[in-house]
Amino acid sequence: MSNASETLVHVLTPAGRGAIALLRLSGPRALELAGACFRPRRASASLRHAATGRLLYGDWVDDGEVVDDVLVCRVDEAGFEVEVSCHGGPVVVRRVVASLTRRGAVASAGGGTSLAWSASTRIERLALDGLCAAKTERAVRFLLAQRSVLPRALDDALRRIREDDDIDASEAIRPLLAQTDAARRLLKGQSVVLAGPANAGKSTLFNALVGREAALTSPHPGTTLDWIEAEIEIAGFPVTLVDTAGFFDAPTALDAEGVRRAEESMLAADLVLLVIDGADPQRLARLDDLSIRLGGAPVEGVLNKCDLGNADHAVDADARLSRAARISATTGVGLDRLIASLSRRLGAAEFDETAPTVFDSTLAERLRELEAAPVQTLLDELRQRFF
Numbered sequence: 001m002s003n004a005s006e007t008l009v010h011v012l013t014p015a016g017r018g019a020i021a022l023l024r025l026s027g028p029r030a031l032e033l034a035g036a037c038f039r040p041r042r043a044s045a046s047l048r049h050a051a052t053g054r055l056l057y058g059d060w061v062d063d064g065e066v067v068d069d070v071l072v073c074r075v076d077e078a079g080f081e082v083e084v085s086c087h088g089g090p091v092v093v094r095r096v097v098a099s100l101t102r103r104g105a106v107a108s109a110g111g112g113t114s115l116a117w118s119a120s121t122r123i124e125r126l127a128l129d130g131l132c133a134a135k136t137e138r139a140v141r142f143l144l145a146q147r148s149v150l151p152r153a154l155d156d157a158l159r160r161i162r163e164d165d166d167i168d169a170s171e172a173i174r175p176l177l178a179q180t181d182a183a184r185r186l187l188k189g190q191s192v193v194l195a196g197p198a199n200a201g202k203s204t205l206f207n208a209l210v211g212r213e214a215a216l217t218s219p220h221p222g223t224t225l226d227w228i229e230a231e232i233e234i235a236g237f238p239v240t241l242v243d244t245a246g247f248f249d250a251p252t253a254l255d256a257e258g259v260r261r262a263e264e265s266m267l268a269a270d271l272v273l274l275v276i277d278g279a280d281p282q283r284l285a286r287l288d289d290l291s292i293r294l295g296g297a298p299v300e301g302v303l304n305k306c307d308l309g310n311a312d313h314a315v316d317a318d319a320r321l322s323r324a325a326r327i328s329a330t331t332g333v334g335l336d337r338l339i340a341s342l343s344r345r346l347g348a349a350e351f352d353e354t355a356p357t358v359f360d361s362t363l364a365e366r367l368r369e370l371e372a373a374p375v376q377t378l379l380d381e382l383r384q385r386f387f
């Protein structure tokens with residue numbers, strides 16, 4: 001946690017070897033701390049009197065020793081944000097950071113944030129921050145569109161609330177929240193866990209969805225012991241796919257540990273794909289046991305091995321399977337339909353990147369609370385929080 005009186009030093013570029021690293025100092029002492037280490041090459045240049053956005057070239061000096069040659073940029077008028085570009089070797093970066101922390105800056109461990117000085121509104125800044133963590137091209141397109149469409153739509157909503165006495169404030173705001181949940185799934189990703197009896201073909205399906213032989217498969221029950229995960233995209237939405245150990249009738253101690261881990265990952269799942277061997281109706285007797293183990297996540301049934309026939313027996317044996325996707329993980333039959341159904345569940349199928357959407361969950365939560373607030377409070381808060 002940071003507090004307002006601290007000055008943070010944040011390494012914006014990833015760790016490791018690189019030509020350049022970018023550091024940001026932010027807080028009340030940013031200008032003072034950078035000024036204590038920076039010696040401009042041109043005698044007439046001064047960080048304290050530099051225009052914002054202007055790059056100054058010089059030495060970074062610590063304890064009388066030149067650590068690196070750097071570019072320094074004062075980001076804002078007040079001197080609360082300064083950026084330093086040094087050479088990207090881990091040792092150089094460590095020394096530059098150390099020279100600042102020794103003078104009282106606090107090294108920030110937070111994830112990447114954007115080049116905030118290029119943002120003119122809070123929304124734009126949040127969108128640019130989001131770009132640093134965006135996992136798919138669709139997420140990038142969404143955030144870039146929201147930079148302009150969301151402030152415009154909010155402006156419009158504010159004007160209507162102010163000028164039109166008949167309009168209910170929440171009516172003007174609600175459309176901006178319609179895609180908020182789907183946007184969270186697009187930006188943060190979802191976890192989909194493959195679960196079910198041993199040998200049903202979970203790992204084979206996992207490999208088919210991942211597009212490579214990431215998990216071992218075999219005719220012997222118990223091949224998968226530990227869970228394994230891979231990042232995939234479904235209709236441009238990021239999904240962490242998790243393959244788990246299958247459930248057994250008579251597990252060994254090791255199998256039981258695998259199953260315990262499978263159950264653990266199901267508890268954290270956004271969706272469980274319950275994979276059943278559709279060609280082996282005997283397995284179905286345990287469907288009821290399985291549903292107990294699946295935890296609270298929504299479950300979608302998958303009848304695998306449909307290339308071997310018999311799937312109808314499975315549905316006869318348990319009517320709940322009538323809506324299950326019928327697939328063959330080995331031949332690929334039915335995978336398109338399974339993916340389309342997952343895409344609908346994620347809200348990816350109908351998602352419109354260009355529709356104005358409050359994508360930040362803290363802002364969305366506050367907006368929902370404000371729906372019932374007096375109009376003036378709503379107007380004041382919107383201005384303050386979004387612009």
Ligand SMILES: Nc1nc2c(ncn2[C@@H]2O[C@H](COP(=O)(O)OP(=O)(O)O)[C@@H](O)[C@H]2O)c(=O)[nH]1
Pocket residue numbers: 197198199200201202203204205216217218219220221222223224246304305306307308327328329330331
């Ligand atoms: N015929 C057929 N065999 C499959 C299919 N999916 C998996 N298998 C086979 O079933 C066995 C168990 O598969 P595996 O993916 O290891 O099952 P898991 O224990 O659920 O992970 C392997 O021999 C696979 O080749 C399928 O759709 N059709």
Ligand SMILES: [Mg+2]
Pocket residue numbers: 202203204216217223224244245246
């Ligand atoms: Mg397996």
